Amino acid sequence: MRILTLIRQVLDAEESVRMKAGAVDLSTSKLVVDTMDEYGLEQALRFRDADSTIEVVALAVGAARSEEALRTALAIGADRAILVETAEPLDVIATSSVVAQLVKSEQVDLIFCGGGQADWDSHALGAATAERLGWPQATWTSALIMAAGVLTGTHDVDTGKESFTMALPAVVTTQQGLNDPRYPTLPNIMKAKRKEMRRVPVADFGVTAKLNILSTEVQVKERRRKMIDGKDATVAAAELVGLLRNEARVIG
């Protein structure tokens, strides 16, 4: 059995967004593996821990620098990695075509994908890939077990939580709370250097972007940043209520 875990390299949430020539410039920023993807990798490794015949393949579709994120995935425990290099960012619908083609050629049974992407704020890759493959999906999964080719778990829906079962092959999107991702250990970091990292040019997949990005602007919401001394709670409370009523005019 083979599990594909999608890895995206994104801006560290603690870093500020830098702009250059009207676009987000990540060249000097700290990039990390998208947190949401770590839960999928961890879940794949847990399934492999329980069944050593499982192979875990990490896939990134992105800039050449995404190799760093894949190295991290290998150090955490993935068996091998595939990097589809794209100079220009591809939109999610186009990316799903790349993923689906690889899934077919690699004979994958289960795909893990982060529930949301911390760079495009997109939630679509898992579902779009599932549709291309004709597979079922479970999104925002918070618990998951696998037995005899059937997945059982819980996930978030519009009104709360739902428990589900579905048969493989399938796509599962992951989120915080699914598990506690492990860290790379020194022996695994050493081993990772010898693991396979295959590069495939995006041109091999014959996809074209479906969306054009016209402009990008960093959100700056001017905040008053008025600090009220909290030493005397009663005085502070009176001042705050006064400001909310008379300055901001947001309460009655």
Add this chain to the structure above:
Amino acid sequence: MILIVAEHANNKLSKSTYEMAQAARDCGREGPVTLLVLGSNVADVATQAALLGDQVLVADLPALAEYDPEVWAAAVAQIASEGEAHTILIGGSRSGREYSPRVAVKLDAPLMEDAISLKVEGNALQAEHYTFLARVTERIEATGPVVVVSIKPGAFSPAKPNATPAEQYDVELILPVRRVTVAGRTTEKSERVLLADADIVVSGGRGVGSAEGFVELVEGLADELGAAVGATRAVVDAGWRPYAEQVGQTGKTVQPKVYFAIGISGAVQHLSGMGKSKVIVAINKDAEAPIFKEADYGIVGDVKVIVPALMQELKKTQ
């Protein structure tokens, strides 16, 4: 035509449907605004939808009693193709975000996710949406005959109903077999104002100390203000509060007139769910907490002392 997939719950059209209707009216695309109502026993909902568009398509089928991403995607794609829809609007709810990509793939169309604005420019459709955990606004463009758009809740003002109802038509659907079996559901209900609709939101983080502290401070202040209650991921994970109250990247997005962050440090993931609030008030004992940089008014102090004083003050002057 512009096809809006109506969102509804408990026999009522959701606010998001009114917002999608406004987006459709304003975007400048030609063709009738068509609402598609999917469900079982949805006559009431169809009647409400008839006041929002030029026509209503109704698929009232037992097979549509419960949502399923593959079933919904198949239904929407089929109606969109048969009706030659050029623009398909889907709500940016969890379910909408989940099946809209499938619709886009089925129709070989681009997908614009979580649009906060929408307009025609030449023969293209332009939208704005947030990226980088809502820290960046990006303007995107889709060309081509068909575009699928998910509409971010709260971004458009709800459309006013028309005076006369539009014609309703029943539609036939060929639906796929469900492959995901739902074994159980936990529905979270609240007696308070709905988070997404509230003018005032009071949210609590770890800093409130405990589930009891949350009830006393956050619910207490919310009741005093007639506000909705929100929570951080950490608080929901700790089991203090239900998931329905979660605000942030993996929870709800809110945009109230005033947002009270009680004992919330202000992680980027939380900020992405409430950063667009008109006014933000932060109360936290840690003067270095990032939330103060995003706040209009901040009080550094013990929430267990400050919040009760605030409730007293509100009682006193009402």
